[in-house]
Amino acid sequence: MSALLQVSDLVKTYGTGGAATHVLRGLSLELVAGEMAALLGPSGSGKSTLLTILGTLMQPTSGRYSMLGQDLVVADEADLTTFRNLHIGFVFQFHNLLPDFTALENVIFPTAVREGRETASARARGRDLLTRMGLADRINFPSANLSGGQKQRVAVARALMNQPELVLADEPTGNLDRESAAQVMELIAEINRDEGTTFLISTHDEKIAALCRRQIVVGDGVVTG
Amino acid sequence: MLYALKIATRYLTASKAQTALLVLGVAVGVFIFIFMSALIGGLAEFILSRTVGDISHITIEAEDPDPAILIAPEGQLLSVIEKGRARAAILSDAATFIPLIEAVPGVKAVSPQITGAGFMMRGSLVSQVTVKGVEPGRESAILNLDSYLTQGSARVGSGLVVLGERLADDLTLRLGQTVRLQSSAGVSTVLTLSGIYKTGNGMMDGSSIFVSLSTARTLFSLPQGVTRIEIKLTDLNAADDTALRIRALTGLDAVPWTDGAEQLMEALNAQAQTGYFLKSFALITIVIGVASALLLSTYRRRPEIGIMRAMGAGRGFVIFVFVTQGALVGLMGGLVGAGLGYLALLPFPSREAFRSGTLPMDITQGSYGLAITLTVIGAILASILPARAAARVDPVTAIGQ
Numbered sequence: 086m087s088a089l090l091q092v093s094d095l096v097k098t099y100g101t102g103g104a105a106t107h108v109l110r111g112l113s114l115e116l117v118a119g120e121m122a123a124l125l126g127p128s129g130s131g132k133s134t135l136l137t138i139l140g141t142l143m144q145p146t147s148g149r150y151s152m153l154g155q156d157l158v159v160a161d162e163a164d165l166t167t168f169r170n171l172h173i174g175f176v177f178q179f180h181n182l183l184p185d186f187t188a189l190e191n192v193i194f195p196t197a198v199r200e201g202r203e204t205a206s207a208r209a210r211g212r213d214l215l216t217r218m219g220l221a222d223r224i225n226f227p228s229a230n231l232s233g234g235q236k237q238r239v240a241v242a243r244a245l246m247n248q249p250e251l252v253l254a255d256e257p258t259g260n261l262d263r264e265s266a267a268q269v270m271e272l273i274a275e276i277n278r279d280e281g282t283t284f285l286i287s288t289h290d291e292k293i294a295a296l297c298r299r300q301i302v303v304g305d306g307v308v309t310g
Numbered sequence: 311m312l313y314a315l316k317i318a319t320r321y322l323t324a325s326k327a328q329t330a331l332l333v334l335g336v337a338v339g340v341f342i343f344i345f346m347s348a349l350i351g352g353l354a355e356f357i358l359s360r361t362v363g364d365i366s367h368i369t370i371e372a373e374d375p376d377p378a379i380l381i382a383p384e385g386q387l388l389s390v391i392e393k394g395r396a397r398a399a400i401l402s403d404a405a406t407f408i409p410l411i412e413a414v415p416g417v418k419a420v421s422p423q424i425t426g427a428g429f430m431m432r433g434s435l436v437s438q439v440t441v442k443g444v445e446p447g448r449e450s451a452i453l454n455l456d457s458y459l460t461q462g463s464a465r466v467g468s469g470l471v472v473l474g475e476r477l478a479d480d481l482t483l484r485l486g487q488t489v490r491l492q493s494s495a496g497v498s499t500v501l502t503l504s505g506i507y508k509t510g511n512g513m514m515d516g517s518s519i520f521v522s523l524s525t526a527r528t529l530f531s532l533p534q535g536v537t538r539i540e541i542k543l544t545d546l547n548a549a550d551d552t553a554l555r556i557r558a559l560t561g562l563d564a565v566p567w568t569d570g571a572e573q574l575m576e577a578l579n580a581q582a583q584t585g586y587f588l589k590s591f592a593l594i595t596i597v598i599g600v601a602s603a604l605l606l607s608t609y610r611r612r613p614e615i616g617i618m619r620a621m622g623a624g625r626g627f628v629i630f631v632f633v634t635q636g637a638l639v640g641l642m643g644g645l646v647g648a649g650l651g652y653l654a655l656l657p658f659p660s661r662e663a664f665r666s667g668t669l670p671m672d673i674t675q676g677s678y679g680l681a682i683t684l685t686v687i688g689a690i691l692a693s694i695l696p697a698r699a700a701a702r703v704d705p706v707t708a709i710g711q
């Protein structure tokens with residue numbers, strides 16, 4: 086299998102001088118297309134920082150990052166926005182959905198914002214995704230009224246909306262109960278198996294990590310295992 | 311950007327009470343703007359109609375002919391003005407000018423006149439009077455004589471005179487009685503009182519008399535021509551321009567009413583300035599209100615903005631969402647305010663029926679379109695700052711993972 090993304094010598098330092106926090110200290114990593122990997126490491130080790138850089142939401146202090154053959158360190162902001170929209174999906178731990186919109190409206194946002202309107206075909210795909218996530222009865226539900234587990238499943242559906250090559254999930258099950266967490270992970274595993282979407286999931290939970298075929302451990306700003 | 315419009319509308323409808331308050335605030339500003347426009351406009355209209363509504367808007371007066379000059383022996387000059395014939399040559403071809411002037415756009419009425427001074431005598435009572443010889447049928451062309459008439463008819467036939475109530479009282483004259491009039495040219499005639507008016511203006515009611523043009527011709531020994539042409543316009547603000555046109559067309563010295571009315575114009579100007587000042591404040595209030603409300607909303611929606619940015623919404627999209635909210639608030643507030651303003655102005659008497667003691671509000675001068683347009687523009691400008699703040703939101707810190 087070919088490499089989906091490559092980072093090498095990634096350095097991220099927050100702040101400067103005495104207040105500088107050296108979070109990533111020359112981290113190198115390669116993800117292969119179709120992988121489902123867990124990102125582990127103690128709190129404060131830089132998991133979220135790495136995911137944010139991989140998601141092009143933040144630039145590293147130094148180092149190289151390329152995905153799908155494209156250099157994402159030198160690209161300008163507008164190009165990164167487009168790249169993100171087309172190739173990367175996100176699932177966050179909190180504040181995932183737009184509360185004033187329905188589940189379906191949230192799911193189709195990545196397509197609608199690119200096309201400038203909500204098309205019928207986008208709606209159809211959104212409905213399919215929500216149905217796959219077991220939310221057929223919540224399609225037009227205001228997202229603010231969904232349960233935590235339902236919200237995360239909507240977020241997974243939204244991350245998949247534009248059929249991205251990579252989905253980055255930062256503790257997606259962090260504030261779900263065991264049952265909901267298992268359900269979300271099952272769905273992720275199913276998508277990974279059926280569609281070959283690459284997942285990188287940060288977690289503190291060994292059981293969640295065990296569901297992934299690869300475990301990447303970060304410590305002292307580098308990959309330790 | 312249909313989609314940005316959808317999101318903007320959703321944001322506004324999501325917090326209905328807050329949006330309603332904001333729209334109401336804008337509407338109050340617009341209401342004040344419209345109320346001020348109607349008041350200042352109505353007041354100006356009222357003052358003008360009271361001061362210049364009954365006077366000539368453009369006047370062409372015969373120039374005094376150069377006095378004849380006699381050469382005096384020691385190199386001095388002696389000048390002599392021939393009595394009675396002083397203004398004889400003037401406007402002698404008025405008949406040819408009048409159709410030309412009448413054809414000038416904006417001219418409502420033209421009244422050729424022969425004016426002069428004289429004495430009215432009845433028994434031992436004598437009054438000094440200003441004689442206005444007007445064409446029968448054009449008595450009400452300049453001063454609306456018909457509307458001020460208290461007795462008889464305003465029509466000035468030959469041998470008839472129309473005069474003010476004060477003068478009639480002074481001379482103890484009643485309708486149908488006769489009175490002797492002697493002109494400054496020394497010609498004397500007997501006239502029958504056919505109408506009495508009361509304008510409320512003491513000078514007018516106490517000393518102006520109206521006779522027919524032909525009577526005046528005899529009185530002032532003017533076999534042809536007139537001494538004065540008075541012109542009334544449909545729009546008295548057009549007097550300066552129209553006077554210039556008439557001057558160019560006829561070569562006559564047409565003088566607009568604004569000449570010599572500087573004080574009135576200054577007062578009206580100052581009043582208009584006050585109006586602009588107050589209206590600007592209303593607009594500034596709108597701008598500050600919209601800007602602060604949207605800034606607050608930007609802050610509250612930081613996490614969502616972060617999510618949208620992460621999902622591939624560009625900065626331009628975010629700016630558009632917030633500017634659209636501003637524009638929508640401005641439009642709604644503008645429409646509501648204009649509607650309320652119109653309704654509030656409805657009970658005020660119309661322009662024609664202004665009474666003293668009430669505010670001379672002119673519902674037609676509410677500047678509704680201008681108020682709405684300026685409000686929308688103001689609200690858009692007001693939303694630029696919050697929109698830019700929203701576009702600068704850093705997705706990473708906003709999502710706060």
Ligand SMILES: Nc1ncnc2c1ncn2[C@@H]1O[C@H](COP(=O)(O)OP(=O)(O)OP(=O)(O)O)[C@@H](O)[C@H]1O
Pocket residue numbers: 099100106108126127128129130131132133134135711
């Ligand atoms: N914006 C920032 N400015 C300064 N320091 C920061 C900033 N963001 C993160 N850090 C610091 O960088 C380090 C790594 O943070 P990060 O959130 O990446 O860790 P993490 O592995 O995701 O931790 P957790 O498991 O608790 O989520 C921490 O010490 C954190 O305090």
Ligand SMILES: [Mg+2]
Pocket residue numbers: 132133134255711
């Ligand atoms: Mg983290």
